[in-house]
């Protein structure tokens with residue numbers, strides 16, 4: 001297969017553990033130590049003005065991503081540049097001075113996954129893959145289906161068969177193949193690794209397996225956007241949901257790059273990780289002071305975060321500890337309460353992952369872990385319309401009446 005060399009400023013893949021470097025290719029694990037590979041760059045000079053004159057989507061940061069300079073002109077979903085909402089009502093309710101919600105439900109398929117998939121599509125194009133694939137807890141499958149359709153690629157995505165109805169529909173409506181697996185996400189993921197080992201990896205781009213180094217870089221754009229939308233400043237504290245942990249590690253990488261490139265003032269920030277109590281392997285390890293993460297079998301309504309053996313979990317622990325943050329978890333009833341709290345205070349309807357983040361924020365405030373005077377950002381990574389069942393029992397009509405004044409007065413007599 002002819003490999004393209006047009007990855008913009010990216011120069012190599014580098015092992016996160018031992019630093020061994022590899023040519024840019026569809027590889028994800030170090031041959032020396034089995035550590036994960038990540039994209040290494042030689043950035044040219046990048047100015048705020050260059051970025052600000054770019055399109056209002058992730059491609060304004062193309063000079064910081066492993067993509068060719070003309071990426072924006074190719075058929076793609078143009079994700080990103082989602083709203084950073086100043087959440088004064090929620091801040092008031094929780095007793096925080098300054099709070100923002102980065103609302104990634106505003107992406108084309110209503111989750112942050114459009115960011116990562118957009119980068120993976122470019123890698124797939126470069127490597128000549130005709131089929132885009134993934135193992136997914138739901139949102140990624142929809143994002144891959146849609147991005148492949150727009151890019152003119154085939155798609156075949158694998159999910160646990162028991163996902164929410166909306167996620168199953170979204171993952172299949174774009175015309176690609178959706179395969180439901182009778183098992184957990186971790187079993188789906190293992191099966192995909194077997195498919196790759198069985199030579200499918202020579203023809204298919206699994207965005208979160210053999211294209212993972214490229215895919216993961218897409219989450220850096222969350223960090224860039226938050227900083228730019230705050231007026232080229234980093235927040236003091238940020239709360240990020242964790243499934244595999246990839247997103248959290250790349251938000252940190254994005255902040256570090258902005259500091260190194262002189263695009264923001266250097267500052268210390270604290271990163272907090274949020275999990276559901278029914279799938280909290282990273283939180284459990286953090287609280288126990290362990291380095292090693294014990295895999296769990298997930299049981300939570302936050303299905304998008306239900307990864308029992310998170311690939312980037314150890315790095316999440318490192319980052320939370322290094323930055324003075326924490327990893328916390330909330331129960332399913334707390335997730336539902338938090339979804340309703342965010343909806344009631346800010347008019348933002350989050351999926352269960354957003355409920356996990358807001359629930360963890362509340363818990364961290366109550367426990368005195370978050371500084372109420374710091375500027376805090378929380379990520380809402382998905383849309384409540386995809387997880388309606390989570391709140392269906394609580395969010396119901398106040399009454400169902402005949403269309404008459406009498407009936408209204410009777411129903412609402414007081």
Ligand SMILES: Cc1ncc(COP(=O)(O)O)c(C=O)c1O
Pocket residue numbers: 111112137138139140241242243244245246247248304305351353381382
């Ligand atoms: C809505 C939502 N938020 C957050 C995540 C966590 O992503 P990561 O696996 O990068 O930790 C996912 C992963 O599927 C997700 O669907």
Ligand SMILES: [Zn+2]
Pocket residue numbers: 015016017018019020030031032033034035
């Ligand atoms: Zn290595």
